[in-house]
Amino acid sequence: MSTKYAIGVDYGTESGRVVLVSLANGEEVADHVTPYPHGVIDERLPGTTIELGHEWALQHPNDYIEVLEQSIPAVINSSRVDPEDIIGLGIDFTACTMLPIDENGLPLSFSDSWKNDPHSWVKLWKHHAAQDKANQLNVMAEQRGEEFLNRYGGKISSEWMIAKIWQILDEAPEIYQAADQFVEATDWVISQMTGTLLRNSCTAGYKSIWHKQEGYPSKDFFQALDPRLADITDTKLRGDVVSLGTKAGGVTKEMAKRTGLLEGTPVAVGNVDAHAAVPAVGVTSPGKMVMAMGTSICHLLLGDEEKHVEGMCGVVEDGIIPGLYGYEAGQSAVxxxxxxxxxxxxxxxxxxxxxxxxxxxxxxxxxxxxxxxxxxxxxxxxxxxxxxxxxxxxxxxxxxxxxxxxxxxxxxxxxxxxxxxxxxxxxxxxxxxxxxxxxxxxxxxxxxxxxxxxxxxxxxxxxxxxIKVADSKQTPALGAAMFGAIAAGKERGGFDHVVAAAEQMARIKEETVEPxxxxxxxxxxxxxxxxxxxxxxxxxxxxxxxxxxxxxxxxxxxxxxxxxxx
Ligand SMILES: Nc1ncnc2c1ncn2[C@@H]1O[C@H](COP(=O)(O)OP(=O)(O)O)[C@@H](O)[C@H]1O
Ligand SMILES: O=C(CO)[C@@H](O)[C@@H](O)COP(=O)(O)O
CATH class of the missing domain: 3.30.420.40 (ATPase, nucleotide binding domain)
Known part of the structure; x- marks a missing residue:
């Protein structure tokens, strides 16, 4: 069999990075970066004089599609790899980076009726203007003795899904009404590639308070928070939550035309940037903390059991590597x-x-x-x-x-x-x-x-x-490519588990940094x-x-x- 390849797309804060990776050894055969044309929108809505408040941070959904259209053809062309041999694609994203979409899956910010309301746009992970909502949520959860709070270090962050949705409901109820669903950008981009919208268990677990056995917090809890949120998990957050490496679908005819990939190329469900980096540095067992160090730092760690640690972002079963508990913590700016x-x-x-x-x-x-x-x-x-x-x-x-x-x-x-x-x-x-x-x-x-x-x-x-250091220019993208190869499956030349992919493809430098x-x-x-x-x-x-x-x-x-x- 000829060498097989996968593509990984890493959606960062300022740009999207695409790598084409050999499944034989993880070699990054080609890479390409597309800076987001609109960058981080934190002053005014593009093309308008509508000013944003302190702590706001938005993005333009088209910028994400631009990354696919620019960078995927670029890596295919520069590597000269035959698209027949590109057997899968995976993406990873900043999170919680979320948006309201309509019944057709289109961002509300695309509609003339809503585009001048900042709440219709993508809220980037570092949108911090929902702190008030997070505070109220935490007080309520604590008063009610909600078990889930322990899994999130005692506090739910304003960066995450429920606080962001509640801010929209409070400040722009008409946008809340108009939204058919609120989705993570990582899931939305996959839906644009495959025509299928699925929620991945990583963002659902870490950012939307979803639990593998217990699901989302109870209706009672949401009712107590705000009666208008009572049905949220059956309505605006509805949909299957599936595990990492699941095949979301194949590349659509339209996206095949726009990217140069073959129609039907398997695409994995979305993932989070830092989490995808863990197998890419070969970490598949406890005791080893991975630091994804960029605009911010995310700290990821694996464990055999669920422990409660002050201020961690969350512990999620199968959240990073299936079969283990994945722990996340972080620093919002580095x-x-x-x-x-x-x-x-x-x-x-x-x-x-x-x-x-x-x-x-x-x-x-x-x-x-x-x-x-x-x-x-x-x-x-x-x-x-x-x-x-x-x-x-x-x-x-x-x-x-x-x-x-x-x-x-x-x-x-x-x-x-x-x-x-x-x-x-x-x-x-x-x-x-x-x-x-x-x-x-x-x-x-x-x-x-x-x-x-x-x-x-x-x-x-x-x-x-x-400190051991990754030997990869785009570590999260390498991890995303591994999940793309898992979505493709072993029979097509991919893998059946991320541990197998990590054994073959992870890249770490020999030289270490010693205290x-x-x-x-x-x-x-x-x-x-x-x-x-x-x-x-x-x-x-x-x-x-x-x-x-x-x-x-x-x-x-x-x-x-x-x-x-x-
Ligand atoms: N030489 C440097 N030393 C420390 N920080 C740097 C240096 N060059 C750039 N940076 C910082 O690196 C960050 C970007 O990190 P990077 O990992 O490339 O992106 P992202 O966070 O979008 O994934 C920026 O915040 C920038 O200020
Ligand atoms: O919070 C998470 C992941 O949970 C990150 O997406 C967020 O810190 C942004 O990461 P970057 O600093 O852009 O690499």
Whole structure:
């Protein structure tokens, strides 16, 4: 039999990345990136003057289709692989990235009647404007002693499906009414490729409070939350939930024409970006935490039993690898914090100096920051520029930098920001490790490990653990391709289980990043300081961050420049 291939599509925050992968050894034969034409929509609706409020983040559904149309032909053409030999396709996506669709499966934002209402658009994972709804949901669930809350670390996040839907219902009841269903973007894109809409168990489990045995929370719970939500799971969230690797269908004639794939090529049900990365680095057993490091960090871990860990995003049976419990936690901003600093925080002289050296600003600051030893900057930061996902689960928290003096230099702040994100990861590692879900080793994948060596060393030092690094440019896409090959099945040259796919295709570098004992010692001291600040500002002793956000919101309302629904 000739070599067989699969395609994996990774839908990130800013772009979609497509890889064409050999099923013989996981080699990425070709890859192509399509930046989303509309990017992250967080100021105003495209082509209008309709302004969005703070914490809003939307996307354009057509951008996702653009990725398929641009990048799939590009990888087929550059690899010269015969489409006959491309036996399957899988995708992974940011999540919960959700949208309302009509009876024909079309996004409401495509309709002239609704397109000027921001609530008809895709709400990106980092849309944080539903925090109020998440708070109310958490209070209600706790008062009623809802069991499900334990599976989500004690709190449901505002980033997730129910809070986002409830915000729509509250602020735009007409959009709620008009929506036939609310779906994850990952499921919607698959429906556009195959003509079949199925909900995958990964996003349903982690983002929509669905449980393999118990299903969604009870009608009683939704009734208590808001009587208008009572039937939601039978209506707007209806539909089969199927496990990862299930074949959703074959590529339609129309999509075959637009992508160059053969009609009928098997397509797997949708998956989540970070979760797809786990088998792609060869992790199929407990004790190994995978960090998908990019705009944000997602931390994924496997276990034999269901344990409850403070502030984790969720534990879902079969959620990552069938047969095991999959745990997820995360940090809502990591690369995004460095991007913010580089875009808004540095003087022009740094840009000029970087340019002269032929480096981008990140590379320049990394190089200069590498000359400092741990503790030498005298700085410490809290990494909450986009709120705290784990372990505090509070998007209303914000960033903090302490220790700045007239001598403080930009590269020192850059280093302190990296260290802060490493301390945030250490909180997550400790939360699992001390609650019966051991973390022995770390695996790094995503864009950051490829871009910043200093960052990886700091993470190894702060967590005092060895880090293994993915040997793949597009790890989630490689994982998605594995699930595409599972959808195709063994008889067509694919696989019958993800463990078999991982054994053959996973890619990890030989070289590891080891903690440096002298650094570990100093970071242990700094971590104690971080923990004090973390608890003081994050656990209610000092609510200054929330009061500041409330003041900012009132000021904005006064100026009338926040999107407010009548
Ligand atoms: N040299 C660098 N060091 C640290 N962060 C970087 C560097 N270059 C880019 N970044 C950050 O990487 C992030 C993008 O990560 P990537 O994994 O490529 O994308 P995504 O999060 O969309 O999957 C951006 O937030 C950007 O600020
Ligand atoms: O939350 C999840 C997955 O559960 C991610 O999709 C989200 O953090 C976005 O990931 P990226 O930072 O774009 O890689």
């Amino acid at each position: 690369g995004d914090i460095f991007a913010w600093y580089v875009d808004y925080g540095i003087p022009p002289s740094v840009k000029g100096a970087a340019h002269e050296r032929g480096l981008n600003v990140h590379q320049y600051l990394e190089e200069k920051a590498s000359n400092y030893r741990p503790g030498e900057t005298g700085l410490l930061a809290l990494d909450w520029w986009n709120g705290n996902r784990s372990v505090l689960v509070d998007t209303e928290l914000s960033g903090l930098l302490i220790g700045a003096t007239l001598q403080t230099r930009p590269e020192e702040i850059y280093r302190a920001l990296i260290e802060a994100t490493a301390f945030g990861t250490r909180k997550i590692v400790d939360a699992f490790h001390h609650n019966g879900v051991p973390v022995e080793e770390l695996y790094a994948c995503g864009g950051l490990p490829q871009k910043n060596k200093l960052l990886l060393q700091i993470y190894a030092d702060v967590t005092n653990r060895t 440096i004992p002298e650094h570990v010692e100093i970071y242990e001291e700094l971590y104690k300081e971080y923990s004090t600040l973390h608890d003081y500002f994050g656990r209610g002793d000092n609510q200054v961050m929330k009061r500041l956000k409330a003041l900012r919101n009132s000021a904005d309302m006064g100026k009338g420049n926040v999107y407010v629904k009548n």
